[in-house]
Amino acid sequence: MGLPLLLRVLPLIALRSSASGDTTAAIGTFADVNTECKTCPHSLCPNILAYEQGESANVTCWTRGTRIIDTTLWLRSTSDCYVTEYDLNDNITDYTSALPYCGPDSEDEVLTLEDATLKYKTECRICPSISCDTVTFLKEETDVELTCWTPDGQVIIDDPYWMRTTNNCYVAQKNLYSKPDITNLDPCGPIPYLEIEKHFNENGTSDIDKRDAAPEPEVFAPSYLINATVGEDYALCRSCAKETCRVKRRYMFDQEVWLQCLVNTNGTWWSETTDFCYVKNSDFWQSPEGDYYRNPLCEYFEEPGTGPGDGDD
Missing domain, CATH: 2.30.30.40 (SH3 Domains)
Known part of the structure; x- marks a missing residue:
């Protein structure tokens, strides 16, 4: 007796032996985008494999997990890990009919915290x-x-x-x-x-x-904890990004300083260092506000989850 019509029209069929010796159908598909194959069907679970866009995968059963865009359906691969249906090729329209349910235990989310x-x-x-x-x-x-x-x-x-x-x-x-x-x-x-x-x-x-995305910069993503080198006899690090603010530290010529973010005060660029004080960028050999670094503005961090709407400078 042949395979059911639904299985015969799928793009690829593989056969897999289960631990009990029984043979179960495994449907062949591939990743539409780079994606992760996880220990459980939830976005925070650790990865077992990473699939690159176009890489093939054979899936053996379906389960429910984290909702990704518009689906809670996840599929277990022959590598015994789970990948969201959303990241797979969509030629298969009904995995729940073509494959068995993985079982209620498969829906558990097991995390270390x-x-x-x-x-x-x-x-x-x-x-x-x-x-x-x-x-x-x-x-x-x-x-x-x-x-x-x-x-x-x-x-x-x-x-x-x-x-x-x-x-x-x-x-x-x-x-x-x-x-x-x-x-x-x-x-x-x-x-x-x-x-x-x-x-x-x-x-x-x-x-x-839940993953909440911040608006993206226009061209380059900002980077953090960049290093710059003092190019003056000394650089004063102040309690705020103004010449009138109290001096907290003094960095010496050619000293390496690690920077967190940028502040623009009336057209003058300052950098907040890892000592949580501010140095004028003109005191460094480098220009931390330039396109090479794309250091983020300090204001992005004032309200967690907010970000740039129109670039970094």
Whole structure:
């Protein structure tokens, strides 16, 4: 007896042996965008695999999880991980008819969580690199909840570790007051390059899985904790971005200073340093407000979740 009509017209059929020795159908599909295949069908779950756009995947059953745009349907692959239906090729219109239900246990969300506090103004990014889109701007002293860690992020100062938060975005470990105890956290697994344009969950999800996107800069994404070098005999670091403000620190010639963000005071650019005081940008060899750095404006961090509407300068 042949396969049901619905299965015979699908683009690819694979057969998979289950643990019991039974044979179940696995439908072949492919990723429409770079996407993640997770330990459970929720956006905060750690990754088992990262699928690149166009990469094939065989799926064996369906379940329900985090709502992504307009669907709560997730599919388990033959690699025993879950990928949202939304990121897969849409030639299959009814996985729930073509495949069995994975079972009620498959819907569980299992996470590791650890509290942390930000030491500096921090951009929480959709993937762990300053080339990735900023999801939200978080002020210093903001409490965050960490879910997993990766050692493969972009090096910030001297540290490649980044942490995913329950905002469903990544912060650099260097921006935390202290290193978390990663023995209490799951590794995040392989992380593909993601873009808000393709992964912005515009309809929202449950609170813990919700990703709110900040408006994007026009050309370059801002970067944080950049270093600049004092180019004058000394540079005064003031309590606010004005010449009349109290001097808190004095940086010496050729001293390396780490910067957080920018302030424009009546046409004069200042940078807030990691000592939480302000130096005139004209005192540095570099121009932190230029297109090379695209350092964010300090005002972006005043209200968490807000961001630039028309670029960085």
